[in-house]
Amino acid sequence: KLYHNPSKLVNTTYDYIIVGAGAAGAVVAARLSEDPRISVLLVEAGISNEGIVPATIPLLSLSLTPNTILDWNFTTTPQPGLNNRAISYPRGRVLGGSTSVNYMVYMRGSAEDFDRYASVTGDSGWNWKNMQQYAKKNEKLVAPADSHNMTGEYIPSLHSTSGAISVSLSGNPTPLDSRVIATTQEFSSEFPFNPDLVGGNILGIGWAFASIDNGTRSSSATGYLSPAYGRPNLDIVINAQATKLEETGNFGTIPSFRRVLVAENAGARHEIILSSGAFGTPALLQLSGIGDSTELRAVGVAPVVHNPSVGKNMSDHALLPNVWNVNNPDTYDSIFRNPDLFNASMAQWINNRTGAFASNIANQIGWMRLPESASIFRTVPDPAAGPNSSHFEMIFGNFWLNPTTPAPPAGNFMSITIALISPTSRGSVQISSSNPFIKPLVDPKFLSTNFDIFTLVESVKISKRFLTAKAWKGYVRSGVGELETVKTDAEIEAYVRKVTNTIWHPVGTAMMSAKGASYGVVDPDLKVKGVDGLRVIDGSVLPFVPNAHTQGPIYLIAERGADLIKKDFQAAICLTC
Ligand SMILES: Cc1cc2nc3c(=O)[nH]c(=O)nc-3n(C[C@H](O)[C@H](O)[C@H](O)COP(=O)(O)OP(=O)(O)OC[C@H]3O[C@@H](n4cnc5c(N)ncnc54)[C@H](O)[C@@H]3O)c2cc1C
Incomplete structure (x- = not known):
């Protein structure tokens, strides 16, 4: 049952409460509620989708954030690496969370x-091979909106x-498609074509998949809930x-946390699962006294469990929007700017779920490495997950793909927006x-590191x-702004620090370790270390940001997390059966 107000909840005790x-x-x-013996409460701060x-x-995902009712509307602290700019940082606040507002x-x-997650945690269950069973439960490949031959x-x-989430190739061709693919043929050694970006071998440029079903968003709210x-x-x-979260007793010498404050008190017989995302989860742990004791005391929270790792180790894909003027009116900029074209695209989408509105930001993406001879590797070890993982991503957008700077009133554009995939900067989330x-x-x-700035330059x-x-x-006519004129490394670095922002893939703030x-x-x-009755299942557990836009890997983590809980539940009831 869906409750719109926590004070109206009839039950206050469940087997599992998910936040x-x-x-x-x-x-x-x-997944837990597939088992009729298990009672579940899912608590969401936001509204219904x-x-x-x-x-x-x-x-229209471009219009959903930042600073809307669907967004938590976070802003970073001033970032010295970005000339002290504080940038807006969207997170979905709605059923489906960020999957209801993402791209x-x-x-x-x-x-x-x-394989790296498995090796740093000492649990082979996280390796690629084992995780494919969960990929199977997550992905449902469907035809693209235009039903083209794939x-x-x-x-x-x-x-x-x-699987539960519908996934398709782009259903709307753009003038970039043939040009991007032709470039992978002409420059095949530097920019090789990748025949499938989902299968674990991600290097090269290929066709992008999106969580879209018949021209419509497929989110965790539509696919799972x-x-x-x-x-x-x-x-x-x-x-x-x-x-x-409230302490409810102890298990041996460690404290138990099986109650959560949501207007009323709701208690869990088995566990509370924190799935509040890379910002919400560490914040809730800290508010509940689980974190660095000194830092907690400084803000008036009584420490219960000292764990200095809570909220630390945040990694994210910084985003560098490179935009060029192009000689073609057939870019999405025209649609966004011209009410007649906008209305025609909307009518087409309403009629048969096709056209520009049925597609997302990019039909092709590419996953690239710095050359092995790059001078940075003389002083910095390669931070990529391995030799077949990338240092940066190229996102080919048929429009002004710069989420933080509005497009100018005239002109047509293409973007090669770069995401920094193996950053060495680490940040934090702190109440x-x-x-x-x-x-x-x-x-x-x-x-904040030499590797990160070197890679973007x-x-x-x-x-x-x-x-x-x-x-x-x-x-292509010319780069927009300084992109056209920068030549030396120093000039490019100044440009990068001026325009870089984020692609909103934070992870690691409640990282898993052995x-x-x-x-x-x-x-x-x-399970949270040093605590009984509490697990974290969301992006915050990933120790390193992956070679992916993060929803896919997080779906897989959650599928396995649910499996681990179900096994523990079975074991617990068998103690009494
Ligand atoms: C604008 C944007 C674009 C993106 N584009 C892409 C993309 O194209 N592809 C991709 O793969 N990924 C993309 N991402 C990232 C991806 O969506 C996220 O990595 C993923 O959804 C994170 O999953 P999560 O479960 O960790 O957190 P979320 O999906 O953010 O879910 C956390 C949920 O917890 C709720 N919550 C938080 N605190 C509390 C609390 N105290 N009480 C109750 N509820 C709470 C939130 O409201 C939210 O619903 C994008 C993200 C954003 C913001």
Whole structure:
């Protein structure tokens, strides 16, 4: 049952309470409630996704954040690496969490990402091979909105057609498509074509998948929660911000936390699962006395469990929007600017779910490495997950793809927006008050290392080289702003620091580590270290940001997390059976 107000909840005790209905929380709620013996409460601070039409139209995802009712509206602390700019940092606050407002690019990560998670946690269950069973439960490959023949754009055997989230190739061709692919042929050694970006081998440029079903967003709310709504053992409460977890006793010498404050007190017989995302989860742990004791005392929170790793180790993909003027009116800029074209695109989408509105931001993306001879490797070890993982991503947008700077009133554009995939900067999320309604300080420490700035500087030169292929002759006119004029490394660095922002993929703030490790927040089974009755299942457990837009890997983590809980539940009831 869906409750709109936490004070109306009839039950106050459940087997499991999940805090946060985003990518991960929705998966866990749906999977646990498949078992009719398990009662589940899913608590979500935001509103329902039902009836929010722009959130269903893929291209309008650009309008959903920042600073809307669907967004937590975080802002970073001033970032020295970005000339002290404080940048807005959207997070979904709605059923489906950030999957209801995101740009829908869908990947799983590189095989090496998951193998590294397995090796740093000492749990082979996180390795790529084992995680493919969860990829199968998550992905449902469907036809693109325009039903075009997909031959050559993907490898069918790498995909699942039976999972919960609908995934498709772009259903709207753009003038960039043939040019990007022709460049992979002309410059095949530097920019090789990748025949399928989802299968774990991510290097190269290929066709992008998106969580889109028949021209409509597929989110954790539509893919996981909607089919579970009628279950009598699942309650969902929205407009309900959890403000604190309460200590309920102890298990041996360690404290138990099985109650959560959501207007009323709600208690869990088995566990509370924090799925509040990379900002919400560490904040809730800290508000509940789990964190660095000195830092907690400084803001008036009584420490219960000293764990200095809570809120630390944040990593994210910094985003560098490189935009060029092009000689073609057929870019999305025209649609956004011209009410007649906008209305025609909307009418087409309403009529048959096709056209520009049925697609997301990019039809092709590329995953690139710095050359092995790059001078940075003389002083810095390669931070990538392995030799088949990337240092940066190229996102090819048929428009002004710069989320933080509005497009000018005239002109047509293309973007090669760069995401820094293997950053070495690490930031933090830290409450500044014991008041749960005061937002935590979010400090990603963007571009605070030599490796990060080196990589983005090189990526500008590499992107410019990409556009020297024959396919772009007569198409690209000039770089926008300083992009056109910067030449020396110092000039490019100044440009990078001026325009870089984020692609909103924060992870690591409640990172998992091996059992018994002296750092980390959760064990490999996602249970909070030094605490009984509490797990974290969301992006915050990932120790390194993956080679992917993060929803896919987080869906997979959540599928396995739900499996781990179900096994423990079975074991617990068998003690008494
Ligand atoms: C604008 C934007 C664009 C993006 N584009 C892409 C993309 O194209 N492809 C991709 O793969 N990824 C993308 N991402 C990232 C991706 O969506 C996230 O990595 C993923 O959704 C994170 O999953 P999560 O479960 O950790 O957190 P979330 O999905 O953010 O869910 C956390 C949930 O917890 C709720 N919550 C938080 N605190 C509390 C509390 N105290 N009480 C109750 N509820 C609480 C939140 O409201 C939210 O619903 C994008 C993100 C954003 C913001």
